[in-house]
Amino acid sequence: DAGITQSPRYKITETGRQVTLMCHQTWSHSYMFWYRQDLGHGLRLIYYSAAADITDKGEVPDGYVVSRSKTENFPLTLESATRSQTSVYFCASSESGGWNTEAFFGQGTRLTVV
Amino acid sequence: KNQVEQSPQSLIILEGKNCTLQCNYTVSPFSNLRWYKQDTGRGPVSLTIMTFSENTKSNGRYTATLDADTKQSSLHITASQLSDSASYICVVSARYGGATNKLIFGTGTLLAVQP
Numbered sequence: 554d555a556g557i558t559q560s561p562r563y564k565i566t567e568t569g570r571q572v573t574l575m576c577h578q579t580w581s582h583s584y585m586f587w588y589r590q591d592l593g594h595g596l597r598l599i600y601y602s603a604a605a606d607i608t609d610k611g612e613v614p615d616g617y618v619v620s621r622s623k624t625e626n627f628p629l630t631l632e633s634a635t636r637s638q639t640s641v642y643f644c645a646s647s648e649s650g651g652w653n654t655e656a657f658f659g660q661g662t663r664l665t666v667v
Numbered sequence: 668k669n670q671v672e673q674s675p676q677s678l679i680i681l682e683g684k685n686c687t688l689q690c691n692y693t694v695s696p697f698s699n700l701r702w703y704k705q706d707t708g709r710g711p712v713s714l715t716i717m718t719f720s721e722n723t724k725s726n727g728r729y730t731a732t733l734d735a736d737t738k739q740s741s742l743h744i745t746a747s748q749l750s751d752s753a754s755y756i757c758v759v760s761a762r763y764g765g766a767t768n769k770l771i772f773g774t775g776t777l778l779a780v781q782p
Contacts, residue, residue: 593774594774595671595756595758595771595772595773595774595775596711596756596770596772597772598769598770643710643711645710650768653698653699653716653718654768655713655716656713656770657713658710658711658712659710660708660709660710661708661709661710
């Protein structure tokens with residue numbers, strides 16, 4: 554199916570482990586984003602990418618690493634997971650980063666760090 | 668500080684009734700305002716995008732209004748259905764230098780439509 558998909562949907566990991574969340578889009582959108590959603594907070598931007606091999610920090614980048622070797626994929630890695638990184642993570646994509654561009658979100662990955 | 672505040676936090680209405688959700692923002696420089704619907708366990712889905720010059724925009728039974736002077740927006744849902752039960756998120760886009768706008772998300776209004 555075309556669109557934006559995230560995997561896994563659910564993940565439980567232990568403190569200190571490395572974990573990678575995957576995001577794949579089939580629209581060839583230039584921009585891709587990673588957000589986290591926590592109770593009491595709006596979605597917060599972790600990292601974004603304007604094109605393959607171009608990434609930049611968002612509002613809450615500490616503890617996360619991203620890469621974008623191909624336009625369609627934008628994995629998010631937690632190098633050493635902490636309990637504070639327990640959250641729901643959303644990937645999004647858009648044609649451009651411009652002011653009137655629609656952003657499309659994946660279905661989310663619920664990550665629990667124990 | 669750029670902020671988006673929504674009210675009420677949660678709302679319960681009976682099927683068939685109308686409701687209005689509110690959004691106040693302090694975001695500068697303002698680019699556009701969006702309303703998203705987020706079903707439980709799903710990602711947000713766009714309902715409307717409104718620019719500075721647009722006062723009203725409709726998408727089926729959803730009508731969004733924007734008052735850029737008072738920095739307020741509302742989302743009106745007409746003849747609610749059970750499937751309208753979701754979180755409704757107000758998002759304001761801020762235009763900064765360069766090509767990328769910044770999205771500032773509200774915490775959402777959780778709407779429950781009961782039969």
